[in-house]
Amino acid sequence: MLIFIIHNDNINPYFNLALEEYLFRQFNNDCFMLWQNSRCVVVGRNQYTLAEINLDYIKAHDIPVVRRLSGGGAVFHDLGNLNYTFIVTVHDWQKSSSFEKFTTPILNVLHRLSIRAERSKRNDLTIDGKKFSGTAQYRHRNRLLHHGTLLFSSNLVDLSSTLTADPSRFQGRGIRSTISQVTNIRDYITGELTLAQFRDLIMEQVREVYKDSCLYTLTNHDLSQIHRLMEEKYYTWEWNFGISPLMWG
Template identity: 50%
Template sequence: MLCIRSNTLDPAFNLATEEFLLDNKADECFYLYINRPSIIVGRHQNSLAEINVDYVKKNNIDVVRRLSGGGAVFHDPGNLNFSFIMNKERNNTEGFKKYTRPILDVLISLGLDAKFEGRNDLTIDGKKFSGNAKCLYNDKILQHGTLLFSSKLPDLSNALKVNPLKFQDKAVKSVRSRVTNISEHLKQPITLARFENLIFDHVRSLYPDSEIYNLSDADIAAINKLVEDKYGTWDWNFGSSPQYNFQKGIKTNGGFIEINLEVQKGRIEKAKIFGDFFNSRDINELENFLNGMPHDPQHIKEKLNSIQLDHYLENVSVEHFMEGLF
């Protein structure tokens, strides 16, 4: 087994590394990484429906889609992430318990009453500190999980707070649970770095053939290419979202506006705008202008700034209209 630790906080690079290891290493792998503030959405989720767009934009939070299913999770430098990449033929009957057991071993050794509960969660006193997900890929199994150690829980709550009435789709929805940080339950405080070392060393002790592996320059170049082509792109992180309908009403200086969007593969297929606003040009022109655009704030704002929006929505600024689109 190759045991690897990341030296970057870039979530796109770290998720691309998981795919690279799945696709390019014959050895089984264990990978530990920490990300800067980011939301990691499940493979089958509608990304926009899982995030608080305004908060995410204001705080420069990355949104990256992962290979595995399940719900969206918030990462920050107080959250440790672990991945097991194993051969399918050897582990095809194994569930989440096998690869969360090493984590529980370490926590129990620290005096915590940590448990595996439900389908894929680890808890302390009934509060979740770890969510886990998995996928099959090229005859291998990827199972990975989060470990909330000293995360900023208010940031987690705010980043994932979204109005469910805005979206109608069949995408997988995240289930919010009461969460806690591991550090809050330790009798003797330790640093996240120390906690990471304990996990890394314990996993190595469980696999006698394990060796510490550092990514080579060729590995890093290939991973960066995967970031450029996939994990750092709008098409993967948002355009891969399932079909959905979006609806939102806003009050503006020009009156009430209701916006309805039908979105397919992240692009607006049909826009309809209703309200008690005044206009000097046919609102259908604005609707047609929006059709075909990515449902992406930066792209839409840039396009709207190229037209005279007040011809269609009198006394409505681009910034205010944008509030109704997300």
């Protein structure tokens, strides 16, 4: 099937998560997208937000917090991080190998750069045992959304500070994030390589794997629907903070 390469240079986290859901629910074609968010925290669908974040730090630095469609743990985004998304139609025989399938283009690029990156048992990507990429998935019927982060040159102080919550302040039954030692890809690159150049290498690799692909530019109709979803869902306190599996003891 033809895969759409979605052109998106918007860095608004609320818009980008609404865009992912719009593509997942409204498009029949497979899709691939590389995208970035300005500084923010993105929490998993089943998490209790306040138990995952350092609320004082986030308020002091005016960092947005938004909930995504998929499960998994909380992650920090900034312009030193690159995100990738695959949205595909899934057949039963593919389900067990989807993580390997979607991370192969990423690993191929890193191996060509002589970086010894590998998959972990937790479906992360690591270098020397340090995590630089976390992944999550969302399924509905025969459609699958797989997305991941790629820490290239992120501010690791901000990352640690935003995700260091005080466990005594909030108790609940949400899915807690797993604490991992993290690293930036750029620290392992010999020579000069910008994030934009790294992005181009990934795009070239995806086009090599998915030869039947074409660039898709969002239409005015698409943008109108995405903005509507953003306003009605992703901008709301109810979605980002209000809905949670919290049960006070």
